[in-house]
Amino acid sequence: MTKIVRKLRPTDYWRIGEHESWFSDMSAKGLHLHKVGIHFAHFKKGDPKRMEYRIEVTQTKEMPYEQSSMYEVNGWDYVASYQYFHVFSSPEENDALELHTDPMEQSYTLDQLNKQLIMSFIPTAFVVLLIIGTLAAMWFLNDTPVLGLVEGQLTQQMAFSIIYLYLGYYSTRAMLSIQALRRKLKEGKAINHHAPWEKHLRRNKAFSFVLTITVLIGSTLPLIQIFKSETLTLPADDSNLPIVRLGDIEENSLLVQEEHYIEGIDYSNFYTFNWSLFAPMQYVTYENGVIENQTWLDKRGTYSPTIYTELYHLTLKPLAKPLNSDLIKRHSFGVDRELFVEIKHPNLDKLIIHDAGEIKQLIASKGKAVMYIRYSGNVEVDVIIENAAQKINLLSEE
Amino acid sequence: MSYNGGPMTEAMYYVLLALMRPNHGYQLMQLITEVSNGRLKMGPGTLYGVLSRMQKDDLIVLSKDDGRRKTYEITSEGERALRIEYERLKSLIIDSALLEEGEKHD
DSSP: OOOEEEEEOSSOTTOHHHHHHHHHHHHHTTEEEEEEOSSEEEEEEOOOOOEEEEEEEOSSSSOOHHHHHHHHHTTOEEEEEETTEEEEEEEGGGOOOOSOSOHHHHHHTTHHHHHHHHHHHHHHHHHHHHHHHHHHIIIIISSOHHHHHHHTTTHHHHHHHHHHHHHHHHHHHHHHHHHHHHHHHHTTOOOOTTOOOHHHHHHHHHHHHHHHHHHHHHHHHHHHHHHHOEEEEOOSSOOOOSSOOHHHHHOOTTOEEOOOEETTEETTSEEEEEOOSSOSEEEEEEEEEEEEEEEOTTOOSEEOOEEEEEEEEOSSGGGHHHHHHHHHHHHSOSGGGGGOEEOOOTTOSEEEEEEETTEEEEEEEETTEEEEEEEESSSOHHHHHHHHHHHHHHHHTO | OOOOSSOOOHHHHHHHHHTTSOEEHHHHHHHHHHHTTTSOOOOHHHHHHHHHHHHHTTSEEEEEEOSSOEEEEEOHHHHHHHHHHHHHHHHHHHHTHHHHHHHHHO
16 A cells, blocks of 8 residues: 655745645655645655656636646646646656746736635735724723733634734735736746745744644633633631631631522632633632621621732733733722822832722732732721732742 | 737747647647747647637637547637737838848948
8 A cells, every 4th residue: 555645835835836846856755746735745655756846727726628638748747736726747857848838828827816816815804904903902992901811801812813814914925926926927937846945844834833823722722711710619717729818807706707609609708710821820709707796997887898809820920010000990990090009018019009998909919920909897908918918929939 | 818919929929820720739739849940849838828818819719629639720810910910020020120231241
């Protein structure tokens, strides 16, 4: 049985000379072209033989019988086709008459292909413009784009947009290259049937690799995100989570959790874990407590403090700073944005607080860790800051 | 690109010339080599391209098709185009008399 060897095509499908040269070099190594796929060419393993290859472009995907038989009579055997491209071969020793002896006439064989590439470029250009517009809108009209990226809502769209943009770029290049080839032929410059293809192969391999990774990331990210996300009841005692607990702040043994169970999860005391490419560890936690023998400072009723936390452990440290601003945007309501003030803290890269009496908010970051806390209760903001700094340092040391 | 009456490619000119007598593909290639005294060897790709393009432009017509072999012949329009081109080429030669004189002086 003949062995079939598959090889990545070294260059773009429209590069005729490079393909002819590559097929020829392969046959000298004993790999004889058998089939051409989108990304790979299939070769039959056999004895090394010096062969010449020529690629003919036709107006229809099927080559007219009269044309191929005319080529065969002149010593060129049909080998394979891809789209509008048809490959013929002839042993080098036969010194068969060239298929095309007039470059000007050969340029006309590209007319139809050129028209088709222009026709397919128009909708592609439209889609690309649409994508650029959507991307720009997602980024600039979204109030908190970095949060979107970090929490993973934007990463998939970005990955797919990169692929579409690449496809747009690819079809533009196809069109321009065929036009350039036509021009060259019209000027009387024949195709170089032994054009070097090696440097194209390296670039093509790198490109294919990057594109495959992008497609994989784009298609699997949302699945990983869903798979990894979970919401659980926050246990009353220590949870080992790097978050500030009500117990740490209140320091009152009479503090009990106020529970509110839905389908087995206490939605008054819960934590959600999320994963994303830019923040592989994210927590959202909420804790609700009651101290029966204590009242709010304004004596309005039984004291019931709450604490809400968002915690991000980022992949890239430079994301921390823009994430801080996005967190302010998310948790302020426009008017009170200026009430978030930055204060210095020896153990934190950045600390922003908003102290509005009972409700205290803080955004703390250190290294790749960013934490947002909203606390509603009687305890002073300094206590919350110290607790937050302690927890965030545990995380940034990891 | 359809023929607009401008200068013809060499391939076009010789195919029209050869088709003054109905002929089929393979014979045409040999005939062109003969007519041009071996100067012009036309590749099958070039020939096929010229034939199909000129057929579309009604300069030649398929006179017989027995499935295996297609015979083409020139149309009256094709012959007119050929004669116009011939006249143009003749004037080129006449205009080039200058070169001949130059050679005589040498």
